[in-house]
Amino acid sequence: xxxxxxxxxxxxxxxxxxxxxxxxxxxxxxxxxxxxxxxxxxxxxxxxxxxxxxxxxxxxxxxxxxxxxxxxxxxxxxxxxxxxxxxxxxxxxxxxxxxxxxxxxxxxxx
Amino acid sequence: xxxxxxxxxxxxxxxxxxxxxxxxxxxxxxxxxxxxxxxxxxxxxxxxxxxxxxxxxxxxxxxxxxxxxxxxxxxxxxxxxxxxxxxxxxxxxxxxxxxxxxxxxxxxxxxxxxxx
Numbered sequence: 608x609x610x611x612x613x614x615x616x617x618x619x620x621x622x623x624x625x626x627x628x629x630x631x632x633x634x635x636x637x638x639x640x641x642x643x644x645x646x647x648x649x650x651x652x653x654x655x656x657x658x659x660x661x662x663x664x665x666x667x668x669x670x671x672x673x674x675x676x677x678x679x680x681x682x683x684x685x686x687x688x689x690x691x692x693x694x695x696x697x698x699x700x701x702x703x704x705x706x707x708x709x710x711x712x713x714x715x716x717x
Numbered sequence: 718x719x720x721x722x723x724x725x726x727x728x729x730x731x732x733x734x735x736x737x738x739x740x741x742x743x744x745x746x747x748x749x750x751x752x753x754x755x756x757x758x759x760x761x762x763x764x765x766x767x768x769x770x771x772x773x774x775x776x777x778x779x780x781x782x783x784x785x786x787x788x789x790x791x792x793x794x795x796x797x798x799x800x801x802x803x804x805x806x807x808x809x810x811x812x813x814x815x816x817x818x819x820x821x822x823x824x825x826x827x828x829x830x831x832x833x
Contacts, residue, residue: 639818
């Protein structure tokens, strides 16, 4: 059974701190890794679709890297703000469907 | 910006009742999905739908579940006889289908189904 794991499960940081979290996935038969940001009562928002080993993508203060050989991706947030508080989900693309990790819940205190 | 919409936002039903969850995907998208998240668990794939037929379904998607695109805009998930364990947040998603693995799947805000 294909397993996608995220760590940590939750993270509490102060405003201005930089933070990062990890998504681990199977390194064989890799097609793509998706990152989403999900705030309660809202639609999960697509952040990145990562496909190539060594990929690095950036959106404002958020960036992500990909290592397909060892099966992990990091998401970084520079200078966290309270509005960054959300659950960050990664999802492994397989055969057209997404297989999700359990998410990292980020809380940023002012 | 186009978005996926879902109705209702919250549905409460009695065990054994039928429910229909509705979704309006983004208009030029061709591939549609249902996922669900049971409280405290991972988001899990239920079914994908393309060209008016099911492309793939998970083990969860048994005979109690069905999907339909009754017109050019709506995409529905029907649960024929709900069980307590069907209580979950149900997400609809859609994608364009021109980039394959690089296509973003756009998600709706979900319908929280509570089975009593």
